[in-house]
């Protein structure tokens with residue numbers, strides 16, 4: 511469980527209950543399933559939100575993923591905020607209603623349930639980042655686009671940025687990959703936009719991470735310009751700093767690189783609150799910060815939903 515005073519964060523079992531309740535309370539506009547299981551066998555839940563959700567409509571699809579990194583618990587709350595807003599406010603809030611009716615919204619609130627449960631074991635924060643396979647794989651270095659290419663990950667199992675034995679060696683990344691691959695219908699990827707939420711730094715990041723070049727293989731000047739334009743608009747809405755992800759530091763095998771490189775999905779990473787911290791404390795904001803710091807991204811979520819249809 512979460513340490514005393516941080517009970518506002520959701521454990522895996524509390525998250526599961528929230529998703530089941532959202533689905534039960536809004537059966538017409540939700541479909542609860544999963545993308546597969548973690549290394550330790552936990553289900554990785556997937557909630558679809560759309561008008562007549564059981565049907566695969568010809569509407570732009572959008573994906574939100576959270577909690578690839580175990581200790582980044584605020585991100586799970588971000589995905590829950592998206593779930594609550596697009597279900598509870600349906601029919602009353604005009605913007606929400608229009609998006610639910612014109613998009614298919616997919617939310618994966620925890621990509622790394624084993625790691626996040628481990629991080630709160632014994633009611634004390636463990637400072638854990640990776641999954642729980644062996645000494646742990648950094649899921650955000652395990653994706654199969656330019657995996658291990660460029661010095662942006664480690665081959666040592668003890669490293670915090672261990673890339674794993676092979677691309678998609680982690681069941682968690684493989685499960686999300688299989689889901690995204692399954693959204694190719696008649697040769698066309700249905701998902702047009704994606705945000706992967708992390709903490710911390712208050713940044714909006716776009717691909718590529720493996721090279722500091724902005725124009726390169728799989729990224730034309732025009733495409734790079736679109737990322738810059740949308741990235742800046744997103745950052746204007748929440749006060750984060752926009753930049754190409756490699757301007758922060760070089761990574762390889764990260765999620766945005768694969769989403770764009772493999773599927774041409776407009777894929778961003780958000781580094782949420784706080785802007786800075788010392789030691790591990792930036793990963794552990796108060797639960798009082800959950801509401802303001804997730805609502806802070808409502809407009810950015812709407813911008814991504816709009817751009818996904820553009």
Ligand code: 0X9
Pocket residue numbers: 579582650708709710715718719720755756758759760761764779781
């Ligand atoms: O290192 C990561 O995976 C992300 N930061 S975190 O502190 N949440 O671990 C950032 C990934 C963004 N990509 C690059 N900076 N290239």
Ligand code: CA
Pocket residue numbers: 515516517796797798
């Ligand atoms: Ca508190």
Ligand code: CA
Pocket residue numbers: 566567568569571614700
């Ligand atoms: Ca569809």
Ligand code: ZN
Pocket residue numbers: 578579582708709
């Ligand atoms: Zn992270």
